[in-house]
Amino acid sequence: xxxxxxxxxxxxxxxHRKSLASRRSxxxxxxxxxxxVYFLLPLFWLGVASTKSTEDLFSTFGLxxxxxxxxFTNIKETFTYGDGVYLRWMLxxxxxxxxxxxxxxFLAALxxxxxxxxxxxxxxALFGLVLGSIMxxxxxxxxxxxxLFSKVGMVNTPLAxxxxxxxxxxxxxxxxxxAQDAVPDSLIEAGRIDGAGEMxxxxxxxxxxLAPGIITVxxxxxxxTWNNYFLPLIMLNDPDLYPITVGLAAWSSQSAGGGSxxxxxxxxxxxxxxxxxxxxxxxxxxxxxxxxxxxxxxxxVKG
Amino acid sequence: xxxxxxxxxxxxAPFLLVFxxxxxxxxxxxAYLSLFREQLIGGTVFAGFENYTRAxxxxxxMDGVLRxxxxxxxxxxxxxxxxxxxxLAIDSGLLRFAKVFRLGIFxxxxxxxxxxxxxxxxxxxxxFGPFAQLAGKLGLPAPPFLSDDWMLGSMAxxxxxxFVGYNMIILYAALRAVPHDLYEAAAVDGAGAWRxxxxxxxxxxxPALLLxxxxxxxxxxxxxxxxxxxxxxxxxxxxxxxxxxxxxYTLAFTGQEVNYAAAVSFLLGAVIVxxxxxxxxxxxxxxxx
Numbered sequence: 001x002x003x004x005x006x007x008x009x010x011x012x013x014x015x016h017r018k019s020l021a022s023r024r025s026x027x028x029x030x031x032x033x034x035x036x037v038y039f040l041l042p043l044f045w046l047g048v049a050s051t052k053s054t055e056d057l058f059s060t061f062g063l064x065x066x067x068x069x070x071x072f073t074n075i076k077e078t079f080t081y082g083d084g085v086y087l088r089w090m091l092x093x094x095x096x097x098x099x100x101x102x103x104x105x106f107l108a109a110l111x112x113x114x115x116x117x118x119x120x121x122x123x124x125a126l127f128g129l130v131l132g133s134i135m136x137x138x139x140x141x142x143x144x145x146x147x148l149f150s151k152v153g154m155v156n157t158p159l160a161x162x163x164x165x166x167x168x169x170x171x172x173x174x175x176x177x178x179a180q181d182a183v184p185d186s187l188i189e190a191g192r193i194d195g196a197g198e199m200x201x202x203x204x205x206x207x208x209x210l211a212p213g214i215i216t217v218x219x220x221x222x223x224x225t226w227n228n229y230f231l232p233l234i235m236l237n238d239p240d241l242y243p244i245t246v247g248l249a250a251w252s253s254q255s256a257g258g259g260s261x262x263x264x265x266x267x268x269x270x271x272x273x274x275x276x277x278x279x280x281x282x283x284x285x286x287x288x289x290x291x292x293x294x295x296x297x298x299x300x301v302k303g
Numbered sequence: 304x305x306x307x308x309x310x311x312x313x314x315x316a317p318f319l320l321v322f323x324x325x326x327x328x329x330x331x332x333x334a335y336l337s338l339f340r341e342q343l344i345g346g347t348v349f350a351g352f353e354n355y356t357r358a359x360x361x362x363x364x365m366d367g368v369l370r371x372x373x374x375x376x377x378x379x380x381x382x383x384x385x386x387x388x389x390x391l392a393i394d395s396g397l398l399r400f401a402k403v404f405r406l407g408i409f410x411x412x413x414x415x416x417x418x419x420x421x422x423x424x425x426x427x428x429x430x431f432g433p434f435a436q437l438a439g440k441l442g443l444p445a446p447p448f449l450s451d452d453w454m455l456g457s458m459a460x461x462x463x464x465x466f467v468g469y470n471m472i473i474l475y476a477a478l479r480a481v482p483h484d485l486y487e488a489a490a491v492d493g494a495g496a497w498r499x500x501x502x503x504x505x506x507x508x509x510p511a512l513l514l515x516x517x518x519x520x521x522x523x524x525x526x527x528x529x530x531x532x533x534x535x536x537x538x539x540x541x542x543x544x545x546x547x548x549x550x551x552y553t554l555a556f557t558g559q560e561v562n563y564a565a566a567v568s569f570l571l572g573a574v575i576v577x578x579x580x581x582x583x584x585x586x587x588x589x590x591x592x
Contacts, residue, residue: 025397031505032392036407046422062409062433111318116312139525139548140572143564144333144557167325198310227415229528245417252421253535281413
């Protein structure tokens with residue numbers, strides 16, 4: 001699937017460009033430029049705002065820099081405020097999302113491969129059950145999960161965030177579609193003739209072909225856990241365990257509660273903290289963006 | 304195949320195990336809890352479907368459901384139209400710097416809903432939001448983004464900002480998979496870029512659009528971070544029942560009405576599943592006729 005995709009993807013635009021080069025539309029480009037401004041201007045504002053002191057935030061125009069650059073003071077204060085709790089939140093987020101995404105992608109790859117390549121009894125029924133659960137909203141599930149976890153004493157632990165994030169029905173669905181085409185049956189047969197066990201065929205032969213699909217699912221769950229707010233909000237009450245989203249929300253409610261005065265300084269920290277928190281994910285997106293496309297098209301086309 | 308068939312269970316077992324523990328078990332537990340009622344005297348007693356009949360007559364819950372339904376009807380078509388237009392524009396070959404547009408429009412998806420809402424909250428704000436500043440310079444009153452009348456629209460704007468790029472990438476990826484011979488054949492027949500987009504590309508995008516639509520149903524009905532964070536800026540506009548999810552949260556964690564919250568969560572999940580299948584059914588029927 002992706003094999004053909006990559007090929008049409010790279011060959012076609014070249015031909016396309018040739019025939020259409022003379023017909024580039026300035027009107028369309030301008031229209032899209034307006035759209036691009038809409039999407040990037042808020043981020044520009046955030047970048048500008050993070051260079052300002054709280055006073056300058058109020059007294060200078062939002063979309064341009066103030067006279068003095070306060071960025072490094074803001075960054076330093078963001079990382080040192082409350083005994084450096086911000087860095088802790090960042091590391092928590094990193095930890096929760098990497099473990100969740102890694103685990104979810106692995107389970108989805110294993111399961112998707114199993115559903116795609118083995119004709120066991122109940123295959124279709126079980127897969128249908130998982131597929132149907134894509135519609136079950138994660139936040140409607142969060143409160144029931146909280147109730148269950150509090151019954152067994154698991155709330156307010158990292159596991160309370162990680163375990164629910166390990167299930168990705170959409171990931172399983174993508175991996176099944178992906179495995180169907182990416183791992184040829186002849187490869188599995190060849191492995192069997194060589195006397196390899198089913199598990200070692202998966203780990204030694206199939207896993208390599210599955211890698212692009214796995215990375216797509218990895219990115220999906222990484223973003224989902226990184227952005228998660230509802231689940232950690234209800235599961236955790238120890239600020240040392242907060243991910244960055246819950247931490248920033250807590251700071252923002254403190255800064256809003258007090259207005260000016262002692263908590264007013266937090267405003268600049270919320271702004272700077274927000275700005276810093278989105279850099280890693282944006283960088284990851286830009287670096288890994290081609291994987292999004294290949295994996296998503298497998299799901300979109302056949303979905 | 305038959306001798307190996309059983310090893311299939313080994314592969315799917317880990318996923319299904321976690322699936323059962325993290326998805327089926329909480330739902331079952333919530334269903335169980337929702338059948339009980341807490342009393343000041345006598346503790347928890349079996350209540351049958353009492354929580355559900357209460358939920359169906361609960362005006363605050365119904366207001367919330369209707370509000371997110373209204374949100375869905377207005378915001379989702381707008382968002383998907385923008386996504387579709389961007390995907391088609393980027394794929395058309397008529398655009399200069401297509402890659403810059405593709406990446407730039409997608410970037411907001413990397414911004415967590417919490418950060419997006421805090422940021423837009425500041426942008427909307429009357430104190431140092433640039434809109435209010437600009438209006439002030441022109442001698443106009445600040446636009447009331449956080450007022451009762453504007454709030455749902457302001458929230459729709461945040462969600463649109465967050466998700467146009469995500470939907471665009473799904474649609475764009477699907478467009479890349481359309482065989483390009485089709486375009487060339489059409490071009491030979493004299494079809495222009497607009498005609499090709501309308502007659503070949505959009506029909507080819509049906510399954511991908513459907514996928515986007517389903518994800519949007521699920522997303523709209525479980526709105527939480529946006530209203531919960533904007534509530535602090537406009538406590539008189541956003542009450543605890545503004546969206547069903549916010550209501551369930553308040554019930555469980557402020558009101559300590561665990562059993563009723565379980566029923567509301569369960570009902571909300573059911574509403575979303577029904578809405579998703581309705582979308583599937585309606586679009587499936589339309590494609591057949």
